[in-house]
Amino acid sequence: MTTTLIVEDNRRNMLLIRDLLRLHGFRTLEASDGEEGIARAKAERPDLILMDLQLPGMDGLTATRVLRQDPVTAAVPVVALTAHAMKGDRERALEAGCNGYIPKPIDTRRFLAQIQAFLPGAARPGRS
Ligand code: MN
Secondary structure (H helix, E strand, O other): OOEEEEEOOOHHHHHHHHHHHHHOOOEEEEEOOHHHHHHHHHHHOOOEEEEEOOOOOOOHHHHHHHHHHOOOOOOOOEEEEEOOOOOOHHHHHHHOOOOEEEEOOOOOOOHHHHHHOOOOOOOOOOOO
16 A cells, blocks of 8 residues: 655645545555654655645755655655745755645645656656
């Protein structure tokens, strides 16, 4: 079973994403800040991490850089989630080591297709 770690401090978004993933047969893990996300990623080695970029304390970009520097989590795909449709967000996310980027609010009809490309075994556009 594919395990996805959701790092998200907004409870409503967390529940929406969790329910969508569970509905489609994913196992889900939850963390509400960057430090907890890193700890859970190291302990449970998920197949995919969905990382909110705006988190209390350590932000999602910093958490992603930490994950990338740890051999245990370096290869786990990280997909950034952000409500800020700011120009340059995508570039900053990729620069920090994120594999991809999904803007919030989540489009529930497209969400599964959006993360599918980043799952192990699937084609990963942008990777060579
Ligand atoms: Mn947030």
